[in-house]
Amino acid sequence: MSAMLELRGVSKVYGSGPTEVNALHDVSLSVDRGEMVAVMGPSGSGKSTLLTIAGSLEEASSGDVLVDGSDLRTMSADDRARLRRRSIGYVFQDFNLLAGLTATENVALPLELDGHESGVAHATGLEALKTLGLADRASHFPDDLSGGERQRVAIARAMVGNRRLLLADEPSGALDSVNGEAVMRLLRNATKRGMAGVVVTHDAQLAAWADRVVFLRDGRMVDNTMPPPSPESLLSGPER
Amino acid sequence: MSVRHALLALLMEGPKFGLRLQQEFESRTGEVWPLNVGQVYTTLQRLERDGLVESDDDGGAGAQKDFRITASGQRELAEWMETPPDAGIPPRHELVIKVLVALRVPGVDVHQVIQAHRRHLVEVMQRYTHVKAEAGQHDIGLALVVDAELFRLEGVVRWLDAADARIGQLDAIPDPIPMDVSDSPTIVASRR
Numbered sequence: 278m279s280a281m282l283e284l285r286g287v288s289k290v291y292g293s294g295p296t297e298v299n300a301l302h303d304v305s306l307s308v309d310r311g312e313m314v315a316v317m318g319p320s321g322s323g324k325s326t327l328l329t330i331a332g333s334l335e336e337a338s339s340g341d342v343l344v345d346g347s348d349l350r351t352m353s354a355d356d357r358a359r360l361r362r363r364s365i366g367y368v369f370q371d372f373n374l375l376a377g378l379t380a381t382e383n384v385a386l387p388l389e390l391d392g393h394e395s396g397v398a399h400a401t402g403l404e405a406l407k408t409l410g411l412a413d414r415a416s417h418f419p420d421d422l423s424g425g426e427r428q429r430v431a432i433a434r435a436m437v438g439n440r441r442l443l444l445a446d447e448p449s450g451a452l453d454s455v456n457g458e459a460v461m462r463l464l465r466n467a468t469k470r471g472m473a474g475v476v477v478t479h480d481a482q483l484a485a486w487a488d489r490v491v492f493l494r495d496g497r498m499v500d501n502t503m504p505p506p507s508p509e510s511l512l513s514g515p516e517r
Numbered sequence: 518m519s520v521r522h523a524l525l526a527l528l529m530e531g532p533k534f535g536l537r538l539q540q541e542f543e544s545r546t547g548e549v550w551p552l553n554v555g556q557v558y559t560t561l562q563r564l565e566r567d568g569l570v571e572s573d574d575d576g577g578a579g580a581q582k583d584f585r586i587t588a589s590g591q592r593e594l595a596e597w598m599e600t601p602p603d604a605g606i607p608p609r610h611e612l613v614i615k616v617l618v619a620l621r622v623p624g625v626d627v628h629q630v631i632q633a634h635r636r637h638l639v640e641v642m643q644r645y646t647h648v649k650a651e652a653g654q655h656d657i658g659l660a661l662v663v664d665a666e667l668f669r670l671e672g673v674v675r676w677l678d679a680a681d682a683r684i685g686q687l688d689a690i691p692d693p694i695p696m697d698v699s700d701s702p703t704i705v706a707s708r709r
Contacts, residue, residue, distance in 0.1 A: 317639070319682060465650060481674040482667055485642035486650065492632065500632050502640045 281473030287340035318493035366435025370450035
């Protein structure tokens with residue numbers, strides 16, 4: 278099975294000459310369907326750059342980015358835009374919901390932009406909200422929702438339709454730890470249902486929800502965790 | 518963890534025998550803390566000696582002997598719940614010492630040492646989180662026990678992150694510090 282997301286030797290350079298900044302240096306990462314990978318690192322380590330390149334919001338300076346086997350570099354701009362609309366869902370730290378639209382309208386928006394008939398888009402959007410336990414908030418505007426509810430709406434929007442790649446940048450940044458955990462549970466469930474997920478965070482408790490954690494430092498991937506062994510190993514207690 | 522006070526708490530619900538106390542202790546701590554039944558009986562004997570519990574004296578000895586909490590047992594439990602745990606004295610932290618040593622030993626990349634510990638801690642956190650994720654949200658005992666471990670481990674990871682950043686900011690080799698780490702807390706305080 279091919280990976281849903283594959284970065285091969287990706288580098289990103291901003292500026293040139295004396296102001297040149299190497300945001301990413303020769304990063305390779307492969308994320309399968311059904312897998313959630315967390316990217317950890319301090320501020321300025323290249324975490325967000327990695328995510329925007331994976332989501333085709335920015336181009337790599339060198340290296341290859343493949344989404345579901347398609348090389349972004351060889352795609353036309355139209356095809357890339359279609360891929361972003363249909364296949365990639367984004368969750369941001371500050372939710373990025375449109376204040377003038379209800380929860381359902383926010384979730385349905387990507388479908389409508391992709392040419393779906395409005396009634397169908399709304400029905401699909403409502404269904405996604407129901408899955409996340411937000412049926413009774415469907416006609417509320419973002420300002421009338423709590424932080425945790427807003428982020429669930431944003432996750433519903435990122436999952437609606439047949440999206441296959443879920444990219445999240447500090448998805449529970451402003452939420453308390455219990456709401457943050459709820460967000461991570463939803464992202465984990467989405468990947469268990471077959472999406473591939475990448476979560477960027479500096480928070481070890483959130484990263485620990487991932488199947489695999491990779492560590493960035495100064496734009497380089499320096500390390501990653503091994504897949505977690507069975508939970509039984511906790512009882513024998515390596516860390517006491 | 519005070520097994521003594523955990524048993525008193527379980528007895529607040531009514532008289533129980535040893536095996537049942539052992540099973541309830543394990544299930545309510547999310548089965549993260551195994552407790553053997555021998556330890557339960559030894560603890561019960563001491564509690565009885567101290568007058569905090571009492572048992573049937575009517576010959577019902579052995580595994581089926583019921584234990585009850587006494588009035589002074591109840592007072593002891595109430596006092597214990599509100600007594601702060603001994604968190605005032607910083608322990609001599611092995612990890613702190615390892616990082617201090619890595620900082621001084623020639624040819625060692627301290628960032629690499631820090632990363633090895635960070636990876637290990639995050640792997641342990643992944644295992645705990647996996648337990649929590651699989652258990653669902655209704656097992657409150659397990660969630661609380663696992664959260665306590667996760668917050669503790671996260672604190673250590675954050676210390677490593679801060680150490681990494683601090684060391685990264687030093688542009689020159691720091692002033693020599695003694696290699697004698699037997700009094701390491703004072704070394705931390707007096708550096709720079």
